[in-house]
Amino acid sequence: MSISQDTSIASTAAQGDAFCVAVDWGTSSFRAWLLARDGKVLAESRGPEGMTHCVTSGFEPVLRAHLVKLAAPASLPILICGMAGARQGWVEAPYVDAPTRLTDFATRAVRVPNGFADIRILPGIAQRDPLAPEVMRGEETQLLGLGAGVARQLVCMPGTHSKWVVLEDGWLRRFATLMTGELFGLLSKHSTLAFAIEADVKFGTDAPAFLNALDKGAADPCLALSRLFGVRAAQLLGFETRSDGAAHLSGLLIGAEVLAARQNFPDHADVTLVASGSVADLYRAALQRVGLNVKHVDADHAVRQGLYLAAHSLWA
Amino acid sequence: MSISQDTSIASTAAQGDAFCVAVDWGTSSFRAWLLARDGKVLAESRGPEGMTHCVTSGFEPVLRAHLVKLAAPASLPILICGMAGARQGWVEAPYVDAPTRLTDFATRAVRVPNGFADIRILPGIAQRDPLAPEVMRGEETQLLGLGAGVARQLVCMPGTHSKWVVLEDGWLRRFATLMTGELFGLLSKHSTLAFAIEADVKFGTDAPAFLNALDKGAADPCLALSRLFGVRAAQLLGFETRSDGAAHLSGLLIGAEVLAARQNFPDHADVTLVASGSVADLYRAALQRVGLNVKHVDADHAVRQGLYLAAHSLWA
Missing domain, CATH: 3.30.420.300 (2-keto-3-deoxy-galactonokinase, substrate binding domain)
Known part of the structure; x- marks a missing residue:
């Protein structure tokens, strides 16, 4: 269905x-x-x-x-x-x-x-x-839906505005927002990089342009900003083609996000990834690349479960 | 005139x-x-x-x-x-x-x-x-216009696409592009941050929102991506007003640029800043903030001088 x-x-x-x-x-x-x-x-x-x-x-x-x-x-x-x-x-x-x-x-x-x-x-x-x-x-309801299984966990919720959250014994301790999805949209549609990116191209987590860029972003997120122009320069100089653009930019931004978050929340070896569809695949690849153990929860399931638990506490 | x-x-x-x-x-x-x-x-x-x-x-x-x-x-x-x-x-x-x-x-x-x-x-x-x-x-012509005064120098050329260049004995050795100006335009006009930014607001290098953000960006450029959303959140939570938005975003992006570049080109204590107008003032403040000694050259003068030297070598 x-x-x-x-x-x-x-x-x-x-x-x-x-x-x-x-x-x-x-x-x-x-x-x-x-x-x-x-x-x-x-x-x-x-x-x-x-x-x-x-x-x-x-x-x-x-x-x-x-x-x-x-x-x-x-x-x-x-x-x-x-x-x-x-x-x-x-x-x-x-x-x-x-x-x-x-x-x-x-x-x-x-x-x-x-x-x-x-x-x-x-x-x-x-x-x-x-x-x-x-x-x-909205994300707080997904978090409620994760349940109180783990004493302390880091949660990655990718999206237009990705949220990274530390949960501890049922408490939301602190969180950070990364505008990764919105940056991808702005850069791929409205910047000079648009010339180098095919809209809506599909790519897998095994695409070399994605993996290479992921390594660059994740090896040194400080320099991710210096790498963005490389999406275009790599094509002008013949190292990549336009069909690589989306994977390249995606790899840079997701790579930078996961390592920036790893530095922001250093004392975590495990991460709960709350995501659906191809975004979940890309983030799983990126999180594993920086050495995190990934537990995946479907985002749709999480928000529905959170709404159910909250409704139950109000009306059951 | x-x-x-x-x-x-x-x-x-x-x-x-x-x-x-x-x-x-x-x-x-x-x-x-x-x-x-x-x-x-x-x-x-x-x-x-x-x-x-x-x-x-x-x-x-x-x-x-x-x-x-x-x-x-x-x-x-x-x-x-x-x-x-x-x-x-x-x-x-x-x-x-x-x-x-x-x-x-x-x-x-x-x-x-x-x-x-x-x-x-x-x-x-x-x-x-x-x-x-x-x-x-275009920037190569500005660089030619700087003359061959210094044996080895790091040059910062801010703009839509900032260029950072290492010159050595009249040779251009290597360079990097940072899309700082373009990111500022995209984020301030076309992103969800646009609600939090007054277009074309003027601010000085002493604006607290600029200086605070400069410190954040420059203290940890890895986390600059995690700070962008803070331009809006700071206003939603009453810490800043809309008139602070442009200075805040500018400080984050320029701060991240100068420290990313400092990490990319670590062995330089001096930098030649090739810029004009208010951009020159903002970058001078940022470069000094990360401990670089700044020598300022007007960008208009540099490109004119470079064209003159090149023309002289062709036709004099």
Whole structure:
């Protein structure tokens, strides 16, 4: 069963088992699940109506349309995480300050005034350190979904804005953001490197341009900034072709990210990688390259599980 | 006498002293000088007709229009450096390979077929190292213009693509490109940081947001990538305001550049800074912050002097 954008699926199970609707409302995407009391997914609905879309079109109509797709029973409670709770979102859910116990932040969910259901938005988390100010919205719910298995762990959550997080006995201790995904998009589409990069080219973790660049970025992240122009220069001088560009840039940026993070969080030999699809493959390769033991958790599963646990603490 | 874009000035001196026309033809700008036999500037003409403009409109009409503005005598030889010699430029002037003696590369200038003058375009320089491929066009002429004063020197040439160069006894030994200026433009205009940055805000080298960020970038360039998001987070959490954004981002990127370069070229206590205007002030502050002794040379002067020396070697 494959799931694509803007589609919905409903399981054959009776919707009467439904316990809550769980929503991951990001900047540029919307995902909702109808969950059973035991956490099982009864139905799913996805669309491109992220916060950016809803700022102009409104949030409630988007949610209502997806509830119809989910065939969600009326009056079911709805729990939302992500950018819907930003200041420019639907209703602001003020940040909880780090360090914080992950199982506590659900109690800080903010109610959304409306006439049809108990709708709450989970808060994000802020690190109010003037030397390393940080915020997250959505990732905290994935972290909750990881469960309390390991006493102390480093978590890598790649994306437009990658988050690296230290968890300890169920507490989120500290975190850092790396704009790796956004830098890749900016450089590959809008910079002079765009001439050297084929948009949307697919490459594997065995692509030489990726591996060579990974070594450069990871051997010396300090110099990653000095290597970016090499994506173009390598082609001008005949060492690589345009089909190598995306892999080269990706390797430099991911390599620099994982080693910068390794230096930022030095006392970890293991890392939990929360990611999906080809991004997970690229990061696994990079993390192993810098000597980390990788445990992979699917990002979709993590956020759904986090929403379920938070909903359970509120309404079970 | 102030000089602005798309204007020309002619000195009161008789144009009969004219020796050559010197042209710095960049990606997005055009600058031409009418030079006397002793190197003195008899007239200047500037415009926005860089290579990007000329690829569609043609190169010769732009040059001819500026020759009129300069009141240049007919048949005067014309020497050009910069992107006009790129593959996608007017006539390709193939790269000279580094290491190269700076006084030699003028002999590799390429003639431009035309019906009215001896027009030549200076070549750029390539570093054909598969581990650190690099190219430059235009900066080599500024370097020639520095003269052969110092036995061994590190040169910092800030810009859209900053160049760091090691010169030794008149030879260009090796160089590196850092896309600092382009990254600043991309991040401040097209990224999520754009919300946190006022376009075109002016700030001095004493701005606390600049100095604090400079320290972060320069204290640990490896982590500069992890600090970028802090430009926005610092404002979301009330530590800074939007008017601090440009200084903060600038400090991070320049700080990371100067320390990355310091690690790339460790055995230098002195640096020659080739820059003009406010960029020169920001880099001087950053270079001094990482303990380098700075000698400043105006970039305009350097390229004009380089064109003059090259023209002299061809036609004197």
